Amino acid sequence: xxxxxxxxxxxxxEIIEAAIACFVEAGFHQTGMRDIAGRAGVSVGNLYNHFMDxxxxxxxxxxxxxxxxxxxxxxxxxxxxADAALDAFCRGYLAICxxxxxxxxxxxxxxxxxxxxxxxALFERNRRILRRALAAILERGVRAGLFDPALDRDEAxxxxxxxxxxxxxxxxxxGGEVGADRSEALLGFVRKLARRP
Amino acid sequence: xxxxxxxxxxxxxEIIEAAIACFVEAGFHQTGMRDIAGRAGVSVGNLYNHFMDxxxxxxxxxxxxxxxxxxxxxxxxxxxxADAALDAFCRGYLAICxxxxxxxxxxxxxxxxxxxxxxxALFERNRRILRRALAAILERGVRAGLFDPALDRDEAxxxxxxxxxxxxxxxxxxGGEVGADRSEALLGFVRKLARRP
DNA sequence: ATTGACTGAACGATCGTTCGCTCATATTCA
DNA sequence: TGAATATGAGCGAACGATCGTTCAGTCAAT
Numbered sequence: 001x002x003x004x005x006x007x008x009x010x011x012x013x014e015i016i017e018a019a020i021a022c023f024v025e026a027g028f029h030q031t032g033m034r035d036i037a038g039r040a041g042v043s044v045g046n047l048y049n050h051f052m053d054x055x056x057x058x059x060x061x062x063x064x065x066x067x068x069x070x071x072x073x074x075x076x077x078x079x080x081x082a083d084a085a086l087d088a089f090c091r092g093y094l095a096i097c098x099x100x101x102x103x104x105x106x107x108x109x110x111x112x113x114x115x116x117x118x119x120x121a122l123f124e125r126n127r128r129i130l131r132r133a134l135a136a137i138l139e140r141g142v143r144a145g146l147f148d149p150a151l152d153r154d155e156a157x158x159x160x161x162x163x164x165x166x167x168x169x170x171x172x173x174x175g176g177e178v179g180a181d182r183s184e185a186l187l188g189f190v191r192k193l194a195r196r197p
Numbered sequence: 198x199x200x201x202x203x204x205x206x207x208x209x210x211e212i213i214e215a216a217i218a219c220f221v222e223a224g225f226h227q228t229g230m231r232d233i234a235g236r237a238g239v240s241v242g243n244l245y246n247h248f249m250d251x252x253x254x255x256x257x258x259x260x261x262x263x264x265x266x267x268x269x270x271x272x273x274x275x276x277x278x279a280d281a282a283l284d285a286f287c288r289g290y291l292a293i294c295x296x297x298x299x300x301x302x303x304x305x306x307x308x309x310x311x312x313x314x315x316x317x318a319l320f321e322r323n324r325r326i327l328r329r330a331l332a333a334i335l336e337r338g339v340r341a342g343l344f345d346p347a348l349d350r351d352e353a354x355x356x357x358x359x360x361x362x363x364x365x366x367x368x369x370x371x372g373g374e375v376g377a378d379r380s381e382a383l384l385g386f387v388r389k390l391a392r393r394p
Numbered sequence: 395a396t397t398g399a400c401t402g403a404a405c406g407a408t409c410g411t412t413c414g415c416t417c418a419t420a421t422t423c424a
Numbered sequence: 425t426g427a428a429t430a431t432g433a434g435c436g437a438a439c440g441a442t443c444g445t446t447c448a449g450t451c452a453a454t
Binding site (some may be wrong): 167 | 222223224226227300301304305307308309310311312317320321324349352353355356359360363364366367369370371379382383386389390394
């Protein structure tokens with residue numbers, strides 16, 4: 001890669017990070033291009049050399065999240081026992097969702113996705129990656145006789161992911177923290193949901 | 198009530214309903230006061246005779262939701278057996294959340310609440326009413342020996358409410374509907390979560 | 395005679411985006 | 425290799441549109 005292309009990519013990332021910071025603080029629609037430019041230490045006009053428009057910036061952030069999710073899913077070892085894998089998946093994804101960035105952006109993306117199909121597709125794509133990985137763990141557990149054979153794997157996976165994503169948001173709204181007790185309570189619910197009757 | 202006060206209140210409701218319709222279509226921050234005024238068949242200036250500002254309009258909608266939630270909670274008969282009451286609560290609240298208005302507004306309020314403390318307080322108030330009612334049902338079930346005594350009533354109640362609220366949103370994003378199968382799957386998860394081991 | 399619902403033009407601020415411009419770097423050619 | 429050319433990152437003023445809000449004025453109900 002040439003030196004020019006390197007600095008361009010670095011700048012691109014700087015802009016994305018500035019945009020994330022702004023969106024977290026103020027939300028998509030309350031953040032202006034001038035806010036992002038100012039935070040990134042760049043002119044307004046230059047934003048448009050790196051991104052077609054504001055929507056492209058939002059999409060780039062969603063794409064960055066896809067990378068993070070794919071890395072996480074790839075790191076969940078498929079060799080472990082299913083019950084241990086389920087625990088590891090929940091703990092790992094909860095750790096991701098507990099980041100302040102995630103808390104706000106998840107809520108922000110969700111509300112945007114409900115109305116904006118383009119964002120909705122990107123959002124749904126991330127969810128599908130997670131859902132499939134978790135459903136595979138559940139399937140493995142059912143085959144091993146660990147989990148309830150009557151379990152609807154896909155629906156259960158989607159429900160568990162929702163539970164994990166919502167815990168930090170809920171805690172944030174109640175003004176509290178997600179301590180070890182709450183994490184363990186969540187894990188208990190998940191285990192109970194998967195366990196055979 | 199005088200005739201004047203009557204028409205004023207009717208007008209106030211018309212404005213709120215117009216605002217809801219706009220917010221559902223476009224979201225809080227993409228909806229202008231002119232959009233609301235136009236939809237309500239009223240001048241922009243007149244909006245400010247009924248509501249201090251845009252935030253007051255949003256708050257009024259949240260207050261309307263509080264009424265709906267309180268009515269629902271009051272209607273859940275405390276005489277029923279706890280397991281039947283749990284079913285009824287879930288089905289009833291799911292029916293509320295399945296309304297298109299709820300789907301979008303729930304997501305919209307959640308993302309707004311994360312950042313805006315005033316809205317967050319209103320939002321959290323509605324959640325608390327629901328949480329307490331459901332926690333009471335769980336408590337009754339535990340006392341009757343129907344539910345798991347080790348259950349964290351509050352945390353379980355909050356989790357169940359999240360599950361119910363998220364099912365319609367998730368289905369909407371996936372482009373599908375919430376049929377009887379999905380509703381029943383959700384109910385199964387809830388029962389499993391409450392059941393004693 | 396007084397009140398207050400109602401109108402719509404107007405205000406200043408801010409929005410996303412464009413555009414003419416400069417300048418450092420990369421590429422091409424003598 | 426050195427000079428000429430092409431490229432695109434970067435700037436910031438300016439554009440038209442739209443934002444939430446105000447206000448002087450009208451008119452029907454009290």
